[in-house]
Amino acid sequence: MAAAAIELTDVQFRWRPQGPLVLDVPQLTVARGERLFLRGPSGSGKSTLLALLSGVSVPQHGSVEVLGQPLHALGGAQRDAFRADHIGYIFQMFNLIPYLSVLDNVLLPCRFSRARAQRVAARSEPQAEAMRLLDHLGLGGDLPQRAVTELSVGQQQRVAAARALLGGPELIIADEPTSALDADHRAAFIELLLSECASLGSTLVFVSHDRVLEPLFHRALCLSEINRAGMA
Numbered sequence: 001m002a003a004a005a006i007e008l009t010d011v012q013f014r015w016r017p018q019g020p021l022v023l024d025v026p027q028l029t030v031a032r033g034e035r036l037f038l039r040g041p042s043g044s045g046k047s048t049l050l051a052l053l054s055g056v057s058v059p060q061h062g063s064v065e066v067l068g069q070p071l072h073a074l075g076g077a078q079r080d081a082f083r084a085d086h087i088g089y090i091f092q093m094f095n096l097i098p099y100l101s102v103l104d105n106v107l108l109p110c111r112f113s114r115a116r117a118q119r120v121a122a123r124s125e126p127q128a129e130a131m132r133l134l135d136h137l138g139l140g141g142d143l144p145q146r147a148v149t150e151l152s153v154g155q156q157q158r159v160a161a162a163r164a165l166l167g168g169p170e171l172i173i174a175d176e177p178t179s180a181l182d183a184d185h186r187a188a189f190i191e192l193l194l195s196e197c198a199s200l201g202s203t204l205v206f207v208s209h210d211r212v213l214e215p216l217f218h219r220a221l222c223l224s225e226i227n228r229a230g231m232a
Contacts (some may be wrong), residue, residue, distance in 0.1 A: 005171060005203035006053060011062035011230075021229040023050050023059070028226055030142060030168075032067075035197065037203040037214050040223035046207050047092070049223065050173050053205065054087050057077030058227060067170055070188040073168035085115040088164035088202075092175040095154050095161075096148045103144035106130040106162045109169075113183070116167030126166075136183060136192045156178045168200040175207050189218065 008028040008048050012023050023045045026212070040046050051057040052064050055071045058079075065072045067086055070077055083089070088109070096105050110117040110126045120126045127200065134144055137158040148156055157180045164172060178186045194216060197204045214220045 003032050004029050005032040005034065005067055006205070007063070007065040008052075009063045011052065011059045011064060013057065013059045017027060022230040023052070025062075025226050026048075026054070026228070027108060032203055033193070033197075033201045034214065034219065035217040036206065037217035037220040038207045038223060039211065039220065040227075041216075044223050045227055045229065046223055047175060049227075049231060050089075050175055050205070053171075054089055054173055055083050063112075069160060081230065084109070084113040086170050088159050088167075088172045089171035090164045090174040090177040091170070092179070094160040096156055096159060098147070098149050100148065101145055102134065102139065102148055102159050103127065103130055103160055103187060105148055106134065106144075108163060109167045113167065116169065119168045120166060122197070123168075130162065130166055133165055134159075137188060137218065139161055154182065154185060157181060158185065161193065165196050166194070168202065169197070170196060170200075170202055172202050172204045174204065177206070178208065178213070189207055204214065 006029065011023060011025045012021055013023040026155065028168055034039060038046060044058050048057070052059060055074070059063070062072070069082055074082065080212050094110060107126055107130050110120055120129050131144060134140060139155060139158055148159060151159065157177065180188060181189060188212065196202070
């Protein structure tokens with residue numbers, strides 16, 4: 001059996017001390033290299049779960065182990081460093097830096113993480129690798145030199161995807177990454193995402209309402225199947 005990339009045990013999370021439970025997950029295991037499709041209605045706790053998996057938040061109870069690291073036991077700075085080195089996160093709201101060019105936004109992981117920069121250098125020169133990803137996503141030509149504020153929402157979403165993939169992180173977390181893409185760009189994005197994960201052996205947690213994509217993944221899971229919070 002493949003080693004676990006993600007192991008949640010008896011995890012409980014609430015946003016304020018006396019507030020309602022948002023997550024109550026007895027167990028969740030994702031194997032290394034697995035592609036998991038995660039779905040659930042709005043407000044079901046999907047984004048909260050992703051925040052726990054990336055170390056942005058920690059649970060009030062239980063353990064969250066990611067790539068062998070107990071994120072629940074690490075301090076904030078340690079979790080930030082771990083995330084920079086090992087996790088590529090495609091945010092639902094993109095989180096691009098508005099005063100940087102497209103290319104500089106994609107290169108950010110190499111500036112924040114020596115480990116990501118070294119993995120890029122083992123394959124190519126950072127700028128060339130960034131351009132490869134952008135070209136595959138239909139963002140070639142003069143677009144890499146333009147400010148991200150000049151791009152459409154769909155283009156910005158693809159820039160965020162290229163940034164997350166740069167440096168071959170062991171875990172990719174994608175929060176509704178195709179929501180602003182048309183059919184052609186969605187297909188190109190999914191092709192790149194899955195091929196990069198396969199070639200690097202990366203684990204993928206992909207949150208989406210688009211169930212047409214489910215067959216492309218090793219496993220599909222509805223959060224309500226494992227989250228006891230809010231159950232009658």
